[in-house]
Amino acid sequence: MARGALRVLLGAAPGVGKTFAMLEEGHQLLAAGRDVAVGVVEAHGRAATAALLDGLELVPTRTALHRGVELQELDLGAVLRRAPKVALVDELAHTNAPGGEHEKRWQDVAALLDAGIDVISTVNVQHLESLGDVVEQITGVRQRETVPDAVLRDADRVELVDLQPQALRARLEAGEVYPAARVDAALSNYFRLGNLTALRELALLWLADEVDQALQRYREQQGIDATWETRERVVVALTGGTEGETLLKRGARIAARSSGGDLLAVHVQRQDGLVDRDPAALAAQRALVERLGGSFHTVVGDDVPKALVQFARASHATQLVIGASRRGWLQTALTGPGIGQAVVRESGDIDVHMVAHAAAGQGRRLPSLADAPLSKRRQLAGWALAMLGVPLLTWLLDAAAEQASVTADALLLQLWVVVVALVGGIWAATFAALLAGVLFLLVLVEPRFTFAVAEPWHIAAVVVLLASALLVSWVVDRAARTTRAAGRSAAESELLAAISSGVLGGQGSIQVALTRTREALGLTGVRLLQGERVVAIDGEPADGAGESARAPTAVPVGDDATLELHGRMLDAGERRILDVVVHQLAASLRHRSVAAVASELEPLAEQDRVRSALLRAVGHDLRRPLAAAATSVGALRSASIPLDDAARAELLETADESLETLARLVTDLLDVSRVEAGALAVAARPIELDDVIVPALEEVGASPAAVALELGEVPRASADPVLLQRVLVNLLGNALRHSPASTPVTIVTSAFGDAVEVRIADRGPGIAPAERDRAFVPFQRLGDTDNDAGLGLGLALSRGFTDAMGGSLEAETTPGGGLTMVVRLRRAPDEEST
Numbered sequence: 001m002a003r004g005a006l007r008v009l010l011g012a013a014p015g016v017g018k019t020f021a022m023l024e025e026g027h028q029l030l031a032a033g034r035d036v037a038v039g040v041v042e043a044h045g046r047a048a049t050a051a052l053l054d055g056l057e058l059v060p061t062r063t064a065l066h067r068g069v070e071l072q073e074l075d076l077g078a079v080l081r082r083a084p085k086v087a088l089v090d091e092l093a094h095t096n097a098p099g100g101e102h103e104k105r106w107q108d109v110a111a112l113l114d115a116g117i118d119v120i121s122t123v124n125v126q127h128l129e130s131l132g133d134v135v136e137q138i139t140g141v142r143q144r145e146t147v148p149d150a151v152l153r154d155a156d157r158v159e160l161v162d163l164q165p166q167a168l169r170a171r172l173e174a175g176e177v178y179p180a181a182r183v184d185a186a187l188s189n190y191f192r193l194g195n196l197t198a199l200r201e202l203a204l205l206w207l208a209d210e211v212d213q214a215l216q217r218y219r220e221q222q223g224i225d226a227t228w229e230t231r232e233r234v235v236v237a238l239t240g241g242t243e244g245e246t247l248l249k250r251g252a253r254i255a256a257r258s259s260g261g262d263l264l265a266v267h268v269q270r271q272d273g274l275v276d277r278d279p280a281a282l283a284a285q286r287a288l289v290e291r292l293g294g295s296f297h298t299v300v301g302d303d304v305p306k307a308l309v310q311f312a313r314a315s316h317a318t319q320l321v322i323g324a325s326r327r328g329w330l331q332t333a334l335t336g337p338g339i340g341q342a343v344v345r346e347s348g349d350i351d352v353h354m355v356a357h358a359a360a361g362q363g364r365r366l367p368s369l370a371d372a373p374l375s376k377r378r379q380l381a382g383w384a385l386a387m388l389g390v391p392l393l394t395w396l397l398d399a400a401a402e403q404a405s406v407t408a409d410a411l412l413l414q415l416w417v418v419v420v421a422l423v424g425g426i427w428a429a430t431f432a433a434l435l436a437g438v439l440f441l442l443v444l445v446e447p448r449f450t451f452a453v454a455e456p457w458h459i460a461a462v463v464v465l466l467a468s469a470l471l472v473s474w475v476v477d478r479a480a481r482t483t484r485a486a487g488r489s490a491a492e493s494e495l496l497a498a499i500s501s502g503v504l505g506g507q508g509s510i511q512v513a514l515t516r517t518r519e520a521l522g523l524t525g526v527r528l529l530q531g532e533r534v535v536a537i538d539g540e541p542a543d544g545a546g547e548s549a550r551a552p553t554a555v556p557v558g559d560d561a562t563l564e565l566h567g568r569m570l571d572a573g574e575r576r577i578l579d580v581v582v583h584q585l586a587a588s589l590r591h592r593s594v595a596a597v598a599s600e601l602e603p604l605a606e607q608d609r610v611r612s613a614l615l616r617a618v619g620h621d622l623r624r625p626l627a628a629a630a631t632s633v634g635a636l637r638s639a640s641i642p643l644d645d646a647a648r649a650e651l652l653e654t655a656d657e658s659l660e661t662l663a664r665l666v667t668d669l670l671d672v673s674r675v676e677a678g679a680l681a682v683a684a685r686p687i688e689l690d691d692v693i694v695p696a697l698e699e700v701g702a703s704p705a706a707v708a709l710e711l712g713e714v715p716r717a718s719a720d721p722v723l724l725q726r727v728l729v730n731l732l733g734n735a736l737r738h739s740p741a742s743t744p745v746t747i748v749t750s751a752f753g754d755a756v757e758v759r760i761a762d763r764g765p766g767i768a769p770a771e772r773d774r775a776f777v778p779f780q781r782l783g784d785t786d787n788d789a790g791l792g793l794g795l796a797l798s799r800g801f802t803d804a805m806g807g808s809l810e811a812e813t814t815p816g817g818g819l820t821m822v823v824r825l826r827r828a829p830d831e832e833s834t
Contacts, residue, residue: 007156010206011203012163013190013196015176035086037056038056038088039074039075039089041053042091042094057084061073062075064097066097074089087118087119089112089119089120089121091105092127093145127146131202165196165197172186172187232262232319234251234317237320238265238267238282246355247322251294263293266298269299269300299311308322309343312347319351321353322354323354374477378423381423386428386435390417393412393413397413410465414436417433418469421472434466437465441458445458513581521577525541526541552564556582629662684720685721692721693709693711696732702736710746716828718805718826720801723804739763739764745762777796802823805825810822
């Protein structure tokens, strides 16, 4: 009997629509004439899901009693006896209640598959066994029900049921996922936007890896070796040299250009096991690869180009990054093409990037005009060509000498002198010309081995040799100096552009300027001082007094700063560049000073705004209770106004309420002043939330019918109980005032990670998201015209108190309408850890 096919619908979180999609697929298969039966479906009270069960055959489930609760489980025997062509089995990772044939539902599914029944099932990514630790880090919840990854990898089809995190939260708020009583806690814990985004990424990455493996299996079955550029895979070749860091960073940038690109670093080790590179450098490069999100590999082979290309092909690489060769042209001419050329020749359809590099830890130094125009290598090569080439050429010409060939001999020697001039410059060319002239007169013309000259043109030939050498070498010298000057100018322009662009860049501009200056001038360290304070530092300034240490060069920057240069002395051209750098640093210091003054003035401006608001409040809101109290007391004291006992009692009550209101307003004003000044005294200690919530309810006078409590068992919070009670009283007063009388205000406590939360939810008009930040500004009522509402300081004080306790206060939309105020506090440390 052929084994059945397994199709799994994978989701990132509950509520994305896996079960709904499974039932829809069942209806489509049934309409197409397939025999479909439902083994088990977990509708979780969702009406839309339950409605899809209509029209589908339901195999009776098995009722199991577990811990006093009746559970409906998959009846494996009943499904096997029914033997449909397709069985719909929900929640693949479910743990069966005792009494079943298997512990896990995926084991029941395996039995159905073995019986030749096709199965469509569902699972969330957090239930995959390999992702348990990652999911716990993201959500703070350890998944007890898991399914081995091999079950999904062996499935015939795995499909992702995707839904954007914002859309899932909207479904949750609308009550389409959980009952209303569970929505608030779910939104603030497991279904946070960050959690859902991370879980969605996990699901996409896991499925992408499964697609890669399926593609690899197909390529192996079909014998396909060519690279398929489904996504960028960048291989970086490392030798263990100092250029490795440059190559890795370039490879990481190339991989980052393509979403989901892979970075692989490879080191080719010789088969004899001998290490020809610094092991510490390779270890550092391995660590860098891991920080960049890549992987490090080692392959063995004596043919380095072949080993690199083979590894790249086996890894399905699309890009190969190698360092430019360090060898000169003469070494290349003597030993043939290097590794880079061989890799390019063998790479085929893999793109090869040959990256230029400098020594590790060295910056790009400006070329010095005081140096010789030609490099030492070129000069040595020119001297070698002069000392070895001229005698060798003379010997060859003498071996084939005939009197009629003297002119040709002179021309060949002249050509060789020109070659020496092009390579080695004026001094090597002059030496070559003199040596060629001497050997020409002594060896190649008659009379031989004497300086006697039979023909005047022989002397002219020697003069021409010397003149051509001088002229060509002078041109080469000028060209080399021009090239070096152009390179210096370009480097200077780049340096100045980099520093100038960062003058207005804030705090980082000075550090960038010091770094670029140290690298460009080849210094060991640079330090910027303002008085005795170190503003910025780069490199390793020599503060010691060793024999090799020399006093730093101090350059004034502005009126009160000094730039210290540690290392070598600078030439005149570098001094000119340094002057420009100093002016840029002075501008950056002035910019920093102005920014510091502006930041100091910001609190003063805020204090002025608060002071103006306080004056307005005193002039308007305090006048009403003062007037009411004064009128009541005046009436009581007046002998001309006859008052009975009821009128007297009413006046006393009015005076008492007015004075109480006045005292509360003055207290709030004093408190907000302390909050604004940062002088609020906080005595935080571990407290039980219940010990604060109950007194707050008593203070606001809330009746049992007006408040619904959902106080879970949460750890103690670190808070000041007096300030926390003030916060809760303010929030409860607002919620009770705005919530309809028929709908109670809900108080929910919960814990998540290191935070403990108190959520106060009402069903009032709420606050528009765009206006929520304004609600926490002092003296804001957001259109509340009730004279009993006070000065509009309640939410401002509540947030100030919460911030002072190290917590936070935020406003959210209550699912179904209304406003939820979330007080988030730090979790108190356990007594054992303290």
